Amino acid sequence: MSSPTRPGRWLLIAAWLSFVAEVVIIGTGGAVRLTGSGLGCSEWPLCTPESLVPTEELGIHGFIEFGNRTLTGVVGVLALAVLVLTFLHVRSRRGLRLTIWFAAGGIVAGVAAAVIAGAFAAPAFVVFSSVVLVAVIAAAIVTVRTVSERRDLVVLAWIVVAGVVAQALVGGITVLTGLNPFIVGFHYVSSVVLVAVTAAYLVRAYDGPGPRERAVPVWFAVLTHLTTAALAVTLAFGVLTTANGPHSGDANVIRTGFDASVLAHVHSVPGYVLGGLLVLLVGAGAVLRLPTLRWSIALLAVVVAQIVVGVYQAREGLPPIAVGIHMVLAALAAAAMTVVVLRLKRPVAPVAGVDEGDRVEASASSN
Structure with missing residues (x-):
């Protein structure tokens, strides 16, 4: 089978948007910290025990913190878009099917684990995110083996997806630990690594196969x-x-x-x-x-x-x-x-x- 050519326009656009989003979220994360809004939302993933979104009582800090959380969702969607388009580019429909099955299984298992964790007063979202992260890593290991061409792009795309899930997990732990400085620092370093990985994806995409x-x-x-x-x-x-x-x-x-x-x-x-x-x-x-x-x-x-x-x-x-x-x-x-x-x-x-x-x-x- 001939090697795939350089990725098409839509994949390159998605890759560029993913890179830009990873840089922007560092800026918004910095805004959260620099405005003293790190605990603008007291809970995770809810903003308050009763509300997903910030309330008026939280003031501007709640909206700044929630805005950064919302951008995390955008980053995740773009990472998934790059992954899906990469599988289509390398013509690995089997890899895409396996990814969907792992995603469904990871979400179901994560919800079940979160329900059990909640019954024991454990942080449900941390448990859910941990299970989903394990599913993502397993899916990456399995699906990369199904790809014979441009495996470099598939690996890089999976790293970003896994990194976004891990960032959500670390973000929850950051709030639960009251902004532990070491965890906050790790959160930032992880974001910088993801910026580097998305940049690497763009370089390898433009270089072509071989x-x-x-x-x-x-x-x-x-x-x-x-x-x-x-x-x-x-x-x-x-x-x-x-x-x-x-x-x-x-x-x-x-x-x-x-x-x-x-x-x-x-x-x-x-x-x-x-x-x-x-x-x-x-x-x-x-x-x-x-x-x-x-x-x-x-x-x-x-x-x-x-x-x-x-x-x-x-x-x-x-x-x-x-x-x-x-x-x-x-x-x-x-x-x-x-x-x-x-x-x-x-x-x-x-x-x-x-x-x-x-x-x-x-x-x-x-x-």
Whole structure:
């Protein structure tokens, strides 16, 4: 069977919308935290014990929190749309049928487990979400094996779907634990990972099918991965710093116990290292005319903007709008870094008289 061509327009539109939604929900999640609306809705998935939607008594905080929850549904629908369209693109109707069966079974099992949990005064929604997440993971494992072409797209689409379900689960736990700073931080990091995965899906979709070969020198690839590590460390300390800052999501939330001023200085060190490494990547990419150059420049621009915003917010006492911009820029940096890493390789150009198996073997030997 011939390999599917590049995904069609509707799949690419859905993939782009999924990426944008993942970035936007980081912004709305930041708004929840920065306006002190983290507990605007006291329950999960209901907003109050008696109402799914916020009431007037909750004020603006309830509507801000509920708006972020509503966007979670939009993110989930878009993730499912990408998954379904991906199965149709790779012509795996069996995989799509199995997905529907797993979805139905997971929902039924989740409802049953939630009813039992409720009888024992356990958090029903957490139990429901956990069962559905297990069903999603099982469906991913089973259906990926039914796909012979563009398995990379199917895997990436499943990761986003599973991530959205996991985020709903973590969101519920966040509310139930009264905005535990570590769980809130994990919630944010998970969102950044999903932004990176949706960006990876777009890159692989536009690249098309077939084997790939290294497009840069080995030392440049190593330098790029070191830059990725520096970005990860910077993000980790940034999350820890925010967890100890003034914007915890609610005035009554207990901090993690670290000194925020010290963490801010620690956070800046890997940030400056990251900037220096990116200057090297851009310089080397320009001299050698590497395929990573354009996205390395984009990433450097985002990181420079991050540094400027970071310095500004530190000097101005962490104004909420600056912190929110800092959070969104971090997600965009992760997306750009993902593209740079994926551009370390390029699709193998077809060679007349060489079959697919020979090309795969040649690509493997070159790496």
